[in-house]
Amino acid sequence: MEMKPVQDDAILDSLKQTLVGTLEDFAFVFAEIDSGDAPPTLPADDYISAVVAFTGSAQCGELQVAVPVAQAKEIAANVLGLEPEDVGDTETIDAIKEWSNIVAGALTATLFGVETTFLLSAPSATAIKPDDVMRFQQLPGAVKLLTDGNPVVALLKFS
Amino acid sequence: MAYNILIVDDSAIVRKVVGRAVRMTGEDIGEIFEATNGREAIDILDAQWIDLMFADLNMPVMNGVEMVEEMERQGKLKETPVVIVSTDRSEMRMRELKARGVREYLNKPFTPEGIRDIMSRLLGKTPENTTTD
Numbered sequence: 302m303e304m305k306p307v308q309d310d311a312i313l314d315s316l317k318q319t320l321v322g323t324l325e326d327f328a329f330v331f332a333e334i335d336s337g338d339a340p341p342t343l344p345a346d347d348y349i350s351a352v353v354a355f356t357g358s359a360q361c362g363e364l365q366v367a368v369p370v371a372q373a374k375e376i377a378a379n380v381l382g383l384e385p386e387d388v389g390d391t392e393t394i395d396a397i398k399e400w401s402n403i404v405a406g407a408l409t410a411t412l413f414g415v416e417t418t419f420l421l422s423a424p425s426a427t428a429i430k431p432d433d434v435m436r437f438q439q440l441p442g443a444v445k446l447l448t449d450g451n452p453v454v455a456l457l458k459f460s
Numbered sequence: 461m462a463y464n465i466l467i468v469d470d471s472a473i474v475r476k477v478v479g480r481a482v483r484m485t486g487e488d489i490g491e492i493f494e495a496t497n498g499r500e501a502i503d504i505l506d507a508q509w510i511d512l513m514f515a516d517l518n519m520p521v522m523n524g525v526e527m528v529e530e531m532e533r534q535g536k537l538k539e540t541p542v543v544i545v546s547t548d549r550s551e552m553r554m555r556e557l558k559a560r561g562v563r564e565y566l567n568k569p570f571t572p573e574g575i576r577d578i579m580s581r582l583l584g585k586t587p588e589n590t591t592t593d
Contacts, residue, residue, distance in 0.1 A: 327569040380473060382480070395473040402471075402518065403568050406547025418550040421518045423470060 304363060304458035306442035312412060316457050317444055319408045320366075324448070327403055328376040328396070335445035335452065341438045344431040344452065349373045349394055351401035351426045355409055357419035362459040364405045366397065367434055372451045373397050398424035408457070462490030463583060464508060468501040468515035468527070469545070474568070478514050478545065481575040487583060496520075498527025505531070510540050512582055514566075514575075517546040517553075525553075528560055537561040541582045545570060 307313065317334045324330045350367040368376065370393070371385075377396035378385040401424045409419045429437070438445055438454045446453045467478045475494050483489055493508060495501040499522040501515065517524035524544060531537045543564040544557060554565045564578050 323569065377473065380477060392473050392476075395471050399471050399473055399568075403547045406549055406568070410549035415549050415551040418552050419548070421548065423518055423520050 302361065302460040304460050306440055307362075307457045307459050308442045312457070313442065313444055315411050316408060316455060317446070319404055319411060320444065320446055320453070320455055323400065323403045323407055324376070324446075324453075327400055328379040330372075330376055330379060330448055332446040332448040332453065335447050337445065341435060341445075341452075344369060344434050346370050346451075347431065348429045348434045348454075349397045349426055350429045350437075351394075351397045351424045353398075353401045353405045353424040354422040355405055355419045356422075357409065357413065357417055359413040359417045359419075360409075360459055362457065364401060364408065365437075365456045365458075366401045366404065367429060367437055367454045368397050368400075369451045369453070370428075372448055372453065375449075376400065394426045398426050404455070462488045463511040464490045464493065466493045466495065466501060466504055466508075466510045466513040466515075466540075468495045468498065468513065468519070468524070470496045470516065470519045474516065474545075478575065481570075481572040482514075482579070484572050485576040485579050487579055498522030498524060498530065501527055502530055502534075502536075505536055505540060512579065513540050513542045514545050515542055517544060517548050525557070528557060528562055532560055543578055543582070 321332050324332050346369040348367045348369055352365045354363040373393045374385045374388050377388045377393045380396055405421050444455045465482050467475045469475050479492050493504050497519040515524050541563040545566045547568045566574050
């Protein structure tokens with residue numbers, strides 16, 4: 302089934318709030334929502350992208366988040382109580398997959414209520430290059446946060 | 461008495477964080493076993509005495525709901541208290557799982573205090589069934 306990026310302002314606001322709140326609760330990382338006033342710039346770093354699909358009677362869709370590798374390492378370090386240099390690649394990827402899972406669970410509950418049941422897929426993750434991140438953040442409906450000046454990008458799609 | 465704990469989650473980072481929270485509780489912990497899906501968890505339950513189990517729902521091979529169903533079929537749910545630790549916030553699913561015999565439901569992200577309170581309740585100090593954020 303074809304998935305289309307969500308562009309509804311109220312839903313995107315919920316997505317932004319969920320991204321910020323879960324990042325703080327999960328990894329003690331504070332983020333601010335990018336106002337979008339400044340044009341997107343080419344990131345210096347590779348990104349880790351995680352995708353989780355959700356299926357429910359109310360809605361099916363998928364959520365993608367993309368985090369700079371250095372920021373992802375910091376997230377994993379915070380979750381594990383380690384220094385970023387002590388965190389391995391597997392743990393770094395795992396942290397972003399888990400965060401995407403947490404965001405999807407919280408967002409579906411916020412949007413459709415806790416009486417609605419969803420099945421979430423196991424998140425998948427890939428590495429993406431700065432050029433692809435540049436295109437990703439320019440997609441309609443793409444949401445951008447700033448964590449220590451690093452852009453984190455998310456896209457919600459509904460079928 | 462030292463308690464054996466089983467942590468079931470396909471995410472290695474979650475297994476580590478739950479394990480660390482378990483060790484921080486101050487309870488007498490024996491061994492902490494880990495499984496990446498429900499099938500592996502059932503195999504461990506066949507081979508080891510487990511006092512308490514923390515399990516995710518969304519896992520490959522055998523998910524948490526299937527694992528609970530299998531444990532119910534084998535009578536293992538009566539022997540081993542199961543705590544679901546999940547991003548799934550559906551209250552309908554929580555009710556269904558608790559009706560099957562799941563003891564507690566903890567939403568991710570959780571705090572070490574959430575794990576401590578649940579262990580305190582389930583390992584004999586305060587026998588209550590609640591949902592903890």
